[in-house]
Amino acid sequence: MVLKICISSFLFLTCFACSSNGTIQRTDGDETETPVSAKELYFEYCSACHGSDGKLGAAGAKDLTKSTLLKAEVESRIEKGKNGMPPMKELLGSKKNITAVTEYVLRMR
Ligand code: HEC
Structure with missing residues (x-):
């Protein structure tokens, strides 16, 4: 006992x-760290479909490591969305955040 x-x-x-x-x-x-990093934004808003490494492809998402889009195209895809990709402009909140996530995604290649 x-x-x-x-x-x-x-x-x-x-x-x-x-x-x-x-x-x-x-x-x-x-x-x-800085208040909200690009990595935190990515994990919060993008990783559900794209996965932590960009390759998941859930809900028909494209493999971000294989993407050939130019920076401006990536940015507009994030802002406006396309097919299964929802527009993220409002969620990300500011142009600064959109640019930060765009650069984060481009570094995955
Ligand atoms: C609900 C699921 C979902 C979420 C959340 C999501 N995406 Fe997507 N994403 C998609 C789908 C589906 C596509 C493919 C769209 C198409 O071209 O048909 C896509 C395509 C993309 C592309 C274009 C790739 C290419 O080469 O065509 C980029 C860049 C991208 N997403 C980035 C992001 C970023 C950054 C976030 C977070 C801010 C995000 N996505 C959040 C589903 C999602």
């Missing part, structure tokens, strides 16, 4: 220690 309590409180403490460590590290990392 006593042993059982020891084991469970040990497990509880270990878990607690792990998760609080993880949280502290992540917060530190975030706070030193």
